[in-house]
Amino acid sequence: MSTVIELIEAGAKRLDDAGVAFGHGTANAFDEAAWLVLWRLGLPIDDIDAVADTAVSPADAGKVAALLDERIATRKPAAYLTKEAWLQGVSFYVDERAIVPRSFIAELIADGSIDYWLGEHTRRVLDLCTGNGSLAVIAALTYPDVTVDAADLSVEALEVAAINVTRHELDARITLIESDGLAKVPGPYDLVLCNPPYVNSASMAALPAEYRAEPELALAGGTDGMDFVRQLFADAPSRMSDQAVLVLEIGNEREHFEAAFPRLEVVWLDTSAGEDEVLLVTKTALQSGAGVR
Numbered sequence: 333m334s335t336v337i338e339l340i341e342a343g344a345k346r347l348d349d350a351g352v353a354f355g356h357g358t359a360n361a362f363d364e365a366a367w368l369v370l371w372r373l374g375l376p377i378d379d380i381d382a383v384a385d386t387a388v389s390p391a392d393a394g395k396v397a398a399l400l401d402e403r404i405a406t407r408k409p410a411a412y413l414t415k416e417a418w419l420q421g422v423s424f425y426v427d428e429r430a431i432v433p434r435s436f437i438a439e440l441i442a443d444g445s446i447d448y449w450l451g452e453h454t455r456r457v458l459d460l461c462t463g464n465g466s467l468a469v470i471a472a473l474t475y476p477d478v479t480v481d482a483a484d485l486s487v488e489a490l491e492v493a494a495i496n497v498t499r500h501e502l503d504a505r506i507t508l509i510e511s512d513g514l515a516k517v518p519g520p521y522d523l524v525l526c527n528p529p530y531v532n533s534a535s536m537a538a539l540p541a542e543y544r545a546e547p548e549l550a551l552a553g554g555t556d557g558m559d560f561v562r563q564l565f566a567d568a569p570s571r572m573s574d575q576a577v578l579v580l581e582i583g584n585e586r587e588h589f590e591a592a593f594p595r596l597e598v599v600w601l602d603t604s605a606g607e608d609e610v611l612l613v614t615k616t617a618l619q620s621g622a623g624v625r
């Protein structure tokens with residue numbers, strides 16, 4: 333009989349040999365194999381050492397092999413196979429109707445990086461482009477005194493978000509809204525979180541299959557990736573209270589962002605991905621119009 337660690341190591345080699353892409357919750361073959369093996373065996377995914385030497389029956393090893401076969405053949409992110417993703421230790425339901433949650437904004441909420449701009453006045457939060465609802469849920473769990481509107485253009489993504497809002501018993505504090513950008517959200521908000529579609533056209537064309545398994549609407553941001561952001565910056569001040577701030581993720585698009593808004597005053601926020609992926613902008617800066625119009 334094989335042990336758990338032997339199955340994980342053999343699975344990692346298979347994933348590497350098959351050239352699958354990572355980036356949907358794990359960054360390498362070992363972590364991805366561990367996730368799939370432990371999940372398939374019904375073991376906790378956060379303590380490999382505790383189960384590493386556990387023997388696995390041939391029947392269960394066969395089930396693990398079948399799951400790895402599926403991961404390799406379909407190139408779907410592991411989260412679509414397990415129907416679960418984790419962000420900041422919080423579990424979320426996910427399926428192909430919504431992008432796999434991995435926003436660095438979650439880190440900034442959890443580690444207090446944006447607390448400086450928040451206070452007693454922070455009562456109404458908007459998670460724009462909510463996808464599976466993960467940022468709305470993490471904001472509601474972190475800030476017990478706020479209510480959250482969570483908006484998305486995709487009705488299918490909102491169906492997934494509804495599952496997560498209920499799973500975390502937050503129906504009384506999170507309102508899901510179908511909206512194209514800010515069109516249908518009332519405001520004014522004291523904090524706006526937004527992880528929008530921002531991938532530029534050239535990068536979209538080169539995406540690995542795992543990313544093409546996700547809704548295109550969640551990723552594609554036009555030629556320079558900034559189509560959604562341009563409209564957002566034009567509309568946002570009218571939905572923000574005077575002290576409000578907007579926290580925006582832009583992935584690897586800092587160069588395109590700075591080319592599009594060269595004079596806009598923003599604060600780059602440090603995440604585990606570096607200082608280039610998430611920024612904060614105040615209502616005042618947006619209203620000044622510098623670099624926006």
Ligand SMILES: C[S@@+](CC[C@H](N)C(=O)[O-])C[C@H]1O[C@@H](n2cnc3c(N)ncnc32)[C@H](O)[C@@H]1O
Nearest residue numbers: 433435461462463484485486512513527529550
């Ligand atoms: C990068 S995903 C982010 C999802 C989620 N916030 C997360 O971090 O996992 C972008 C989301 O924006 C939504 N979206 C795309 N265009 C939109 C629009 N015009 N108005 C509102 N939402 C939009 C997509 O459906 C998708 O759910």
